[in-house]
Amino acid sequence: MITIIFFLQSGKVFSQFPEILIPKDVIVQHAGSIGYFSVGAGYRLFKNKRGNLDFNYGFVPENKGGTLHIISAKFVYRPFEIKLKDWAKLYPLNPGAFVSYHYGKEFDFYWDKSQYDEGYYWWSSAIRPHISFSNEIKLDSKKLFGSGKIKSLSIYSEFNTNDLYMVSYVLNTKDLSLTDIFKLGIGIRLGF
Amino acid sequence: MNKLTGSFVWVSCSLILFLTACNSFEYSPNQVFDRNSPQYLNRKSLQRLAESVKDDTIRFVLTGDSQREYTHSEELVRTVNNIPGVDFVLLAGDISDFGLLQEMEWVNEIFSKLKMPYIGVIGNHDLVANGEKVFKRMFGELNFSFVYGGVKFVCHNTNSREAAFDGSVPDLPWLREQFKAEDGVTAYIGVAHVPPNNGDFDTSLSEQYVNVINNSPNTLAALFAHTHSKNLFYPGRGNIPYVVTNAIENREFVLIEIINGKFSFKNISY
Numbered sequence: 001m002i003t004i005i006f007f008l009q010s011g012k013v014f015s016q017f018p019e020i021l022i023p024k025d026v027i028v029q030h031a032g033s034i035g036y037f038s039v040g041a042g043y044r045l046f047k048n049k050r051g052n053l054d055f056n057y058g059f060v061p062e063n064k065g066g067t068l069h070i071i072s073a074k075f076v077y078r079p080f081e082i083k084l085k086d087w088a089k090l091y092p093l094n095p096g097a098f099v100s101y102h103y104g105k106e107f108d109f110y111w112d113k114s115q116y117d118e119g120y121y122w123w124s125s126a127i128r129p130h131i132s133f134s135n136e137i138k139l140d141s142k143k144l145f146g147s148g149k150i151k152s153l154s155i156y157s158e159f160n161t162n163d164l165y166m167v168s169y170v171l172n173t174k175d176l177s178l179t180d181i182f183k184l185g186i187g188i189r190l191g192f
Numbered sequence: 193m194n195k196l197t198g199s200f201v202w203v204s205c206s207l208i209l210f211l212t213a214c215n216s217f218e219y220s221p222n223q224v225f226d227r228n229s230p231q232y233l234n235r236k237s238l239q240r241l242a243e244s245v246k247d248d249t250i251r252f253v254l255t256g257d258s259q260r261e262y263t264h265s266e267e268l269v270r271t272v273n274n275i276p277g278v279d280f281v282l283l284a285g286d287i288s289d290f291g292l293l294q295e296m297e298w299v300n301e302i303f304s305k306l307k308m309p310y311i312g313v314i315g316n317h318d319l320v321a322n323g324e325k326v327f328k329r330m331f332g333e334l335n336f337s338f339v340y341g342g343v344k345f346v347c348h349n350t351n352s353r354e355a356a357f358d359g360s361v362p363d364l365p366w367l368r369e370q371f372k373a374e375d376g377v378t379a380y381i382g383v384a385h386v387p388p389n390n391g392d393f394d395t396s397l398s399e400q401y402v403n404v405i406n407n408s409p410n411t412l413a414a415l416f417a418h419t420h421s422k423n424l425f426y427p428g429r430g431n432i433p434y435v436v437t438n439a440i441e442n443r444e445f446v447l448i449e450i451i452n453g454k455f456s457f458k459n460i461s462y
Contacts, residue, residue: 031217058220065223065293068322102222106322115356123290125321128221162221164290168298172262176298183218 025189027054032158032185033130034058034072034100042189050078058100074098076134087143096132098160123164131166133182134158136189152191159184221292222322225329229293230300234332237309241280241340244308250341250450253281254457256385256417257439258299259289259317264440265302271462273307275447279340280308284417284437285315285351285385287331291323296330311338315385315418316351316392335363337370342378343412343450346370350384350401350416352394361394362401371408379453382414387436388427390419402428412455415446422446422459433457 025042029035035058045051054074060066076096084090107126136156141148161169165181218226225231253272258265272278283303288295296318303310312331317323328334334349348362348370355361362384371380382405388398405414406428416436422444423436435457438444448457 031219033218033220036219060219060223064219065225066219068220068222070220100220102220102321106324107222108321112356115353121320125222125291159216164221164292165294168260168262168289168295171260175262175266175302179216180298182216184216185218 023192025052025054025191027056027187027189029056029058029158029185029187031183032132032187033128033160033162033183034074034098034185035068035070036060036064036066038070038072040072040074045075045077050081052076069103070100071103072098072100074132076132078136084137087140089138089140091134091136091138094134094136096134096158098130098132100128100130100162102126102128128162128164130160130162132158132160138189138191149192150190152189154189154191155186156189157184157186221294223293224322224325225293229297230330232332233300233330234311234336237280237311238338240309241338244279246279246341247277248451249277250279250343251275251277252279252448253445254284254383254415254417254435254437254448255281255440255445256284256313256315256437257286257420257441258283258303259286259315260295261440262298262302264443265299266305267443267462268440268445269302269305271460272445273305275460278308278447281306281310282313282345282347282383282415283310284313284383284415286317286417286439287312287315287327288323289317291318291320291326293322293326293330296326300330311347313347313383313385314349314351316354319351319354335366339377341450342376344370344374344377344380345383346380347383350386350388350393352386352397353392357394357396359394359397362397364397364400364404367401367404371404371411373409378410379450380408380411382411384414384416386418387414387416387423387434389425389434392418399428406430406432410453412450412453413448413457415448 023041024044027040029038038056038058040054040056042054056072058070060068076094078091078094082090109126134156136154138154141150141153159182161181169176169181287299314334318327337346350362352361386392414434420439422438425434437446444461
């Protein structure tokens with residue numbers, strides 16, 4: 001919420017930056033492996049604006065299994081667009097990928113060479129690559145509510161899994177199912 | 193909205209509801225717990241063990257390294273369930289591969305199908321990332337002991353490399369206390385993940401460690417996992433067996449019996 005207000009009030013400041021650096025979207029997400037809640041700024045990619053690159057900061061409080069601080073960079077592409085109404089579009093299946101970074105001394109970017117031989121653990125515990133599938137309903141808020149700073153309002157749900165879950169799955173397809181390794185998040189995307 | 197998109201919206205909404213009910217919302221792979229995470233598993237297992245009917249034979253299984261081996265863990269559970277009279281199972285570390293909550297939950301789901309209680313001991317992989325916090329909340333302390341049929345099982349952390357060989361692991365002062373003479377205890381068994389002849393064990397402590405283990409009033413054996421191959425050796429003074437179990441991935445475990453104070457074991461493949 002704070003981020004949204006910040007963006008609304010600081011439009012003038014941002015207008016001094018090169019146009020391309022100004023984020024077009026503000027995102028608020030619940031769960032989805034990048035925080036209990038995360039907030040972010042999004043950029044639209046490609047001529048058709050069907051791609052997005054988002055940068056999120058997420059937080060997991062102690063009473064939800066934290067404390068964790070997570071930064072993520074997320075890419076999504078929307079290959080299919082279904083017009084539901086004059087003011088509503090559905091993007092039914094959007095493949096994506098993202099990288100999350102867990103901040104903290106428990107999470108290693110590089111394993112300490114003095115402590116571990118090369119390759120002792122082959123993965124990084126701080127950096128987690130994910131793949132995702134999402135769907136999104138986008139509402140044209142201008143057509144719905146008339147004028148206003150917010151041009152569009154999207155709600156989306158996103159399923160993701162990560163490298164370590166996938167490795168666990170491929171060796172145990174008899175005992176793990178895809179619903180075991182795909183995790184859910186939901187979010188709101190405001191377009192300016 | 194046409195029929196197709198209408199039904200799509202309906203299907204995706206119900207899918208989300210279904211997955212929400214299945215606890216599919218994840219805040220982070222590194223979260224310490226979720227809504228359904230079990231707690232105090234070792235304490236509950238020991239309570240069950242204390243309430244069980246005892247006979248003159250202590251029979252238990254030593255296994256380890258369930259890390260990322262869900263299918264083979266299922267097979268182990270089926271095999272152990274078919275052996276009569278097994279009192280409990282020791283899962284001696286590397287329960288998880290990446291120290292993740294989800295892994296320990298998956299392993300617990302499988303090991304919960306054992307007819308007898310199982311006890312989890314900390315392994316080096318369980319200490320990766322947030323693993324220590326996950327283990328402590330789900331299983332319990334890293335160093336703990338229990339007495340069953342007059343035998344004291346001292347379960348402890350020997351993952352020295354994870355502590356950067358700082359001299360704190362294994363906790364020798366704690367172990368010395370545990371292996372002292374005690375009322376109601378006729379014999380002692382050490383249980384840990386990394387054996388003292390392994391490179392992941394703090395070599396500057398291994399000699400003292402073996403002395404502490406062997407110099408109790410009556411140590412029967414010390415039990416380990418970690419190396420993914422079976423092994424038997426007799427370090428230090430005395431003829432005390434240090435038994436290392438094969439890993440679950442190699443489908444072999446150790447079945448141990450203590451009858452009238454006499455320790456015996458055999459490796460069982462499945």
